[in-house]
Amino acid sequence: MAVLIRRxxxxxxxxxxxxxxxxxxxxxxxxxxxxxxxxxxxxxYVAIDEGAPRSVLGYFTLATASVPREAFPKKYVRxxxxxxxxxxxxxxLAVDRRFAGKGLGHALISEAFKIALRVADxxxxxxxxxxxxxxxxxxxxxxxxxxxxxxxxxxPQRMFLDIRTIRIALKGST
Amino acid sequence: MTLKTRQARKATLxxxxxxxxxxxxxLAPAEDQMVRGLKQELQLNSNTDFLSDALxxxxxxxxxxxxxxxxxxxxxxxxxxxxVLPRLERVAPGxxxxxxxxxxxxRELERLADxxxxxxxxxxxxxxxxxxx
Numbered sequence: 515m516a517v518l519i520r521r522x523x524x525x526x527x528x529x530x531x532x533x534x535x536x537x538x539x540x541x542x543x544x545x546x547x548x549x550x551x552x553x554x555x556x557x558x559y560v561a562i563d564e565g566a567p568r569s570v571l572g573y574f575t576l577a578t579a580s581v582p583r584e585a586f587p588k589k590y591v592r593x594x595x596x597x598x599x600x601x602x603x604x605x606x607l608a609v610d611r612r613f614a615g616k617g618l619g620h621a622l623i624s625e626a627f628k629i630a631l632r633v634a635d636x637x638x639x640x641x642x643x644x645x646x647x648x649x650x651x652x653x654x655x656x657x658x659x660x661x662x663x664x665x666x667x668x669x670p671q672r673m674f675l676d677i678r679t680i681r682i683a684l685k686g687s688t
Numbered sequence: 689m690t691l692k693t694r695q696a697r698k699a700t701l702x703x704x705x706x707x708x709x710x711x712x713x714x715l716a717p718a719e720d721q722m723v724r725g726l727k728q729e730l731q732l733n734s735n736t737d738f739l740s741d742a743l744x745x746x747x748x749x750x751x752x753x754x755x756x757x758x759x760x761x762x763x764x765x766x767x768x769x770x771x772v773l774p775r776l777e778r779v780a781p782g783x784x785x786x787x788x789x790x791x792x793x794x795r796e797l798e799r800l801a802d803x804x805x806x807x808x809x810x811x812x813x814x815x816x817x818x819x820x821x
Contacts, residue, residue: 521754554786577788585792586801593805603788624818632756640804643790656814660803664795672796676808683811683819 515563517571517618519625522546522558527568533608535647541606542573549575556605559625561618572609572618574626578633579603579643600637602630602677604644623657627680634677641677645670711739754779 522528528542546558561572580598583591604626609618630642643662646654647670651661659673715723723738732738749771752759759771792800811819 555788556786577786579788579790581790581792581797581800585797587794587798590798590801590805594801599800599804603790605788620814620818621821624821627815627818641800656812657818658809658812658815660809662796662799662803664793664799666791666793674800674803676803678808679811680815680819682808683815686811686816686819 515565517561517621518564518567519559519561519622522550522560522570522573524551525568526560526562526570528570531570531573532611533572533614534611535608538606538608541575542570542608546573546575558606559622559629561609561622570610571613572607572622574607574622575605576626576629577603577605578637578639599641600639602633602639602642604642607644619653627657627683630677631680631684634681639677642675642680644673644675646673647671749773749776750779 524547528546531542532539542558546556549556550558556575556577558573558575560570562568562570578600579602580600582598583594583596586594586599604623607619607622607626609622627642630639633639642659644654644659646659651671651673654673655661657675658679659675662672662674665672723735727733727735727738730738730741732741749759753776759776760768761771762768
């Protein structure tokens with residue numbers, strides 16, 4: 515099976531996608547395309563099998579955000595650049611249950627890192643932020659994501675990965 | 689009588705999807721001059737041919753940027769120039785990420801500021817593997 519990762523397209527078959535988590539299924543089935551094309555609040559990338567190029571095996575969604583400099587506690591501001599802190603939000607990442615355990619999640623997050631580096635090169639970005647389910651924290655930690663403690667308990671754990679760490683990894687891997 | 693005429697006209701029209709549509713544009717004198725000059729250079733006789741060729745080129749450029757490819761011209765000396773059009777950049781995967789608002793708690797912001805102001809951590813083995821692929 516040759517897997518290709520590309521941007522979500524309207525004719526892609528998303529109705530049968532099932533990662534075992536209803537909010538993640540629902541996002542892809544109902545909102546991903548609209549959010550990408552009409553509302554412009556997230557770009558979704560899908561993994562597809564080149565042999566069946568419309569069937570979605572997994573996906574992730576990216577957006578950009580920034581934190582205003584004045585929002586940070588004063589004692590930290592001196593160590594930061596004199597601008598708002600730009601970041602990339604890895605909003606969602608999911609793999610269809612039929613393809614779980616085959617390295618598809620790894621392929622998806624690798625592609626997300628590469629896109630993040632391109633964005634960082636083009637418009638600047640300091641880190642990647644991911645909102646992670648409790649049972650997936652260890653998986654993200656393996657890539658170097660660090661938990662930002664003290665978050666709102668009603669939402670998933672927010673995690674941080676420095677874009678410079680990814681850049682070092684790219685240099686180290688070539 | 690009127691009804692008859694309308695019916696006759698309707699019968700001669702091609703089906704909706706195959707009808708040709710008209711395209712009209714208001715050009716400033718300088719742009720008009722540019723179109724005339726290009727038509728002459730490219731030996732195009734009609735505005736339709738001109739628009740058709742321009743459309744094919746634009747469509748190709750949009751497709752390339754959508755795939756994340758950059759578009760360059762290269763001189764014989766090897767000097768390269770990149771084509772950067774703001775409108776084209778909107779479809780490029782890197783730059784087409786939309787902007788969203790995120791809510792933070794004060795403690796998260798503290799931790800974020802702390803991590804962002806430090807030297808970056810060395811990459812993990814899994815991250816190195818991810819970037820190798």
